[in-house]
Amino acid sequence: MTNILVTGGAGYIGSHTCMRLAEAGFQPVVFDNLSNGHREAVQWGPLEEGDVRSATDIKRALERWRPAGVIHFAALIEVGLSFDQVSDFYAVNVGGALNVLAAMSDAGVAPFVFSSTCATYGEPQYLPLDESHPQNPINPYGRTKLAVEQALADLTRFGAIRPIILRYFNAAGADPEGRIGERHEPETHALPLAIQTVLGQRPVFSIFGDDYDTRDGTALRDYVHVLDLADAHVLALQRLLDGAPGGEAFNLGTGAGTTVKELIAAVEKASGRALPAKPQPRRQGDAPSLVANNAAAAGTLGWRLRWSLADMAQHAWNWHSKS
Ligand SMILES: NC(=O)c1ccc[n+]([C@@H]2O[C@H](COP(=O)([O-])OP(=O)(O)OC[C@H]3O[C@@H](n4cnc5c(N)ncnc54)[C@H](O)[C@@H]3O)[C@@H](O)[C@H]2O)c1
Numbered sequence: 001m002t003n004i005l006v007t008g009g010a011g012y013i014g015s016h017t018c019m020r021l022a023e024a025g026f027q028p029v030v031f032d033n034l035s036n037g038h039r040e041a042v043q044w045g046p047l048e049e050g051d052v053r054s055a056t057d058i059k060r061a062l063e064r065w066r067p068a069g070v071i072h073f074a075a076l077i078e079v080g081l082s083f084d085q086v087s088d089f090y091a092v093n094v095g096g097a098l099n100v101l102a103a104m105s106d107a108g109v110a111p112f113v114f115s116s117t118c119a120t121y122g123e124p125q126y127l128p129l130d131e132s133h134p135q136n137p138i139n140p141y142g143r144t145k146l147a148v149e150q151a152l153a154d155l156t157r158f159g160a161i162r163p164i165i166l167r168y169f170n171a172a173g174a175d176p177e178g179r180i181g182e183r184h185e186p187e188t189h190a191l192p193l194a195i196q197t198v199l200g201q202r203p204v205f206s207i208f209g210d211d212y213d214t215r216d217g218t219a220l221r222d223y224v225h226v227l228d229l230a231d232a233h234v235l236a237l238q239r240l241l242d243g244a245p246g247g248e249a250f251n252l253g254t255g256a257g258t259t260v261k262e263l264i265a266a267v268e269k270a271s272g273r274a275l276p277a278k279p280q281p282r283r284q285g286d287a288p289s290l291v292a293n294n295a296a297a298a299g300t301l302g303w304r305l306r307w308s309l310a311d312m313a314q315h316a317w318n319w320h321s322k323s
């Protein structure tokens with residue numbers, strides 16, 4: 001069986017991708033230090049505990065499992081924390097990625113799928129965002145991801161690494177069968193927070209800003225099902241294994257925007273319960289609207305969306321209400 005090393009594979013998007021990799025006939029080998037991941041989420045292949053900040057750990061994993069490619073999710077992800085923990089974010093997100101890439105070069109492994117983000121674009125100059133939109137991130141998290149994208153552009157020229165960069169918009173939802181789901185601690189994402197509120201684990205859901213220039217005044221985001229994201233990773237990996245030279249970047253979003261109020265309505269419908277919500281001031285660093293142009297992923301990768309906002313809310317509700 002072909003091994004694929006999945007760094008951060010015990011986390012939210014990584015674990016769903018491991019599920020899809022196994023379904024596609026690969027053996028996902030998870031490389032994770034479990035700092036934010038969960039041992040129980042590693043269900044489709046072995047777990048190699050290690051830290052991307054350690055060149056020795058990565059070298060050991062590559063020597064042991066001899067993967068045909070690497071999918072790199074391991075990172076610190078909270079935008080707010082990135083202002084307070086700048087060194088940690090650079091050490092894990094940039095230093096960690098460079099360690100993985102150097103070890104891959106030494107081991108002669110070229111295919112590399114990288115988790116990037118719409119946060120690399122910064123304030124949108126136009127919508128929907130395509131891949132050639134200027135990249136001016138407005139927070140340290142986005143800048144660490146852009147730094148890795150820039151390193152990849154340089155490394156691609158030498159041919160030792162063949163990368164595909166995937167820029168996700170807002171990952172949401174869970175495995176429809178409820179085996180895995182979203183579990184960030186602390187949780188800052190809108191959909192799980194809304195569900196925790198419906199479940200009575202939080203008194204009220206804060207709507208961050210109701211005075212934006214959007215159809216109902218609340219911020220607009222492009223929520224995309226985590227399993228649609230997972231499918232895109234398998235397609236990107238397969239493209240590289242088939243010999244593509246790499247160097248491409250793809251936006252992964254649905255192309256449809258959802259406001260915070262519409263998200264609340266979707267959670268109320270999925271749960272059949274009312275969600276207490278209260279407007280609060282805008283959250284620092286939030287753009288009013290972020291929506292993807294996904295034509296490149298559809299055209300080049302053959303990416304097809306399978307799940308709707310109602311599915312994301314339903315699957316997330318199923319997961320949170322049983323766990
Ligand atoms: N969640 C989103 O909406 C979103 C949007 C855009 C981009 N991304 C990117 O997708 C990737 C996965 O995000 P997620 O939501 O699944 O996050 P997550 O926190 O659930 O998963 C990240 C995983 O990386 C692991 N990790 C962290 N530091 C590590 C280290 N030093 N060594 C080894 N492993 C380490 C964690 O334990 C965790 O399992 C990240 O790179 C993130 O920046 C996420």
Ligand SMILES: O=c1ccn([C@@H]2O[C@H](COP(=O)(O)OP(=O)(O)O[C@H]3O[C@H](CO)[C@H](O)[C@H](O)[C@H]3O)[C@@H](O)[C@H]2O)c(=O)[nH]1
Nearest residue numbers: 077117119188189190191193206207208219221260283286
């Ligand atoms: O309690 C909450 C939480 C969020 N929101 C709003 O809901 C929307 C979505 O917020 P999330 O925190 O769920 O997601 P973000 O759009 O802030 O973040 C996403 O995009 C970021 C880049 O901008 C990072 O990539 C991050 O990992 C990814 O989840 C935003 O308008 C936010 O202001 C609320 O109103 N109340």
